[in-house]
Amino acid sequence: MKQWPLAAIGLVLLLAWPLLAPDVFYQRIGALVLLAAISASAWNLLGGYAGQVSIGHAVYFGAGAYSALVMYTHFGWPPIAGAPIGVAVSCALAVLVGLPTFRLRGHYFSMATIAAAELIRILCTNWKLVGAAVGLMGPPRPRTVADLSFISPLPYYYLFLAVLLILLAATWQMQRSRMGYYLAAIRGGERAAHSLGVPVLRYKLYASLLSAGFTSVTGSLYAVMVGFVDPDSVLGILVSVKMVIVAALGGAGTLFGPLVGAAILIPLEETTNAAFGGSGTGITFIIYGAIIVLIARFEPGGMAELWRRISGWKARRRAA
């Protein structure tokens, strides 16, 4: 494949970024880019490859984040030990949400996922065990290394990079297998997929389980790094929307699209937040809105499609 040299350059750049970054601020942005890339890549399995645009993935992100800190708060576990529990809860939720909603098509599916996510957010806001509206805190200072509580962003950066590489390798394998073709067929036309023997509902569930599981892992990683969760920061609709936007900006249904999208959006968001301080959250909404409008109007395939067109255009010019 002709993309491999490019992927290799990207990998070297990712490995070297903390050394290239001038200070901790940029190293931290690097870690946040990777975190956003993981969650958007996880979303991409269902929303991109299978074409089932979920706007409720905060449910799985939240399940992962809460599992980590609930286990710490109530049992004194290292937060990361809650990750497998988050994955189990997320998979159960994926089946629970998926069975009724996968019969819906297009916008109706997206709306149902929003409803499910908001329901869970409101439940958690009133649930004492998970800290209700106040939320939960992680360990104030590390007890052992297993708490994964570091002052430098570097350990997080390389931890996130490892998870991202595992996820991308799994996605690449999936894309080339029967499942990849079946998901693309489901995205292309469910009726035709059925007629060719694709068990549509079953494959949507497979994609959903994979997607929910990895999203939950991202949530746990987030909780470990930030050390604090509350309903708004991990279950709010903005969490779901961000995954969609990051993936769509880079190119939904492509392997590297979510990473590219994260590399563009997160630095933009962080620098505006830094520049405008507390009032920056409003700016984030404006940026999201502007990106949605721009992608929908000019480049529904995201950066990946733009790149394909430019390289195709260059190839034709060379041929001419």
Next chain:
Amino acid sequence: MLLEARGIVKAFGAFRAVDGADLEVTEGEIIGLIGPNGAGKSTFFNCLAGDAQPTAGEIRFLGQDVTKAPAEDHARLGMARTFQVPVTFEDMSVAENVMVGAFLRHGHRRDARRVAEEVLDFTGLAALADSPARSLGTPGRKRLEIARALATGPKLLLLDEALAGLTPAEVRLAIELVRRIKARGITIVIVEHIMEVILSLAERAVVFHQGKVIAHGAPRDVVDDPAVVAAYLGHHMKRVRQ
């Protein structure tokens, strides 16, 4: 008996699109389903393919009751179909479209690719294998529908107006393709309103009118049946017979 449909009814509210239709298909034949627009052919066809569930009646394929089975089960048993308006997977290449069908019986990518290439060769699409499917025009898309269906390794192929919208030259090519499919031992049910196609291809014709089968038999005899002529053929047939 390959396929047996008895007393099929498909009602939408009070309206019965299909109203007690029967069909028997034996192995190795080409059967034509004809009738005026709105006669219920397509609805009946969708019931056979498992795309719609009949309100009443029974469908048996290879001796198994498939009346309520979803379309993917029909495919697994060996029934493939094309759509009247082609549903092409636009993001994929021509070969990848066909591979989706081939994956039904071949789990590995390499095997699926090999089957797809063989089918593309057979359907005359080999030269376009790696082109994006969205670059195909209507005749190419109709051919791709057939190729994809063949890749599932069917015993019975249901063609829903696979030749509509083609120019006379393309129709001749398509007729030739259908004949070659039959020569592979695949049974064919074809819905069509181009009478020449039915007359030159089908060994038996079944005529639909208002959701009911009003005539069946050899195509030549069927078109002379007064009930059929009265139902719809009218002046159109005069032109064909000249």
